[in-house]
Every structure is written in C-alpha cells, then in structure tokens.
Amino acid sequence: MNIIEHTVEKIEDTTGILSGERYEFFINVEVDEDDDLYSENGLYIKVIFAVNEGSTRIMHYDIFEKTTDKYIDFALEEEEEKLLQDYCTQHAK
Numbered sequence: 001m002n003i004i005e006h007t008v009e010k011i012e013d014t015t016g017i018l019s020g021e022r023y024e025f026f027i028n029v030e031v032d033e034d035d036d037l038y039s040e041n042g043l044y045i046k047v048i049f050a051v052n053e054g055s056t057r058i059m060h061y062d063i064f065e066k067t068t069d070k071y072i073d074f075a076l077e078e079e080e081e082k083l084l085q086d087y088c089t090q091h092a093k
Helices: 078-091
Strands: 002-011 021-030 043-052 055-065
Touching: 002 078, 021 078, 043 078, 055 078
Parallel strands: none
Antiparallel strands: 002 021, 021 043, 043 055
C-alpha cells in the first residue's frame, strides 16, 4: 500500500468531553493489483486520529472506493495500520 496524498481537518469538540485533539484524515492510497484490497476505481481511507498528551492513535478507519464512495468491509494488515499511524502522526496539525 502506498499513500498518495491526503486532506486533514481538526475536529472541534464543542462539548469539551474529549481529552486531546481529534483529526479526520482522508488518505488516498494505491495498492498492487494482486492485493486483496485492490480496486480499479482507486481507494481512500477515512481515519479518525487522536493526539493526547504526546501519544497518538488511530481511533477508527474505514476504506472506500474513490469513484463510487462504496464502503469496503476490509481490515488492514498490521504493517498497513502502522504505516497509517506513522503517516497521521507526522501530518496532524
């Protein structure tokens, strides 16, 4: 899996209930044709990412086809999740 580009927005907690900061990432990725996740329509991953007192973590992610916005019920492999974790940590504002 290769990350191509992303957009990110900080999620405002108007209630003040959540500690730390939350971000919503939309990450465009490409995968090899022989990968189970491959789609000729392209893929993006929506990630809810938390930053709290110096620690970071992926709260949730969903995978979608780019052109159809169709949800793909698929879990990433551990090294792919690590790639997303590192990428989001590096790009959280």
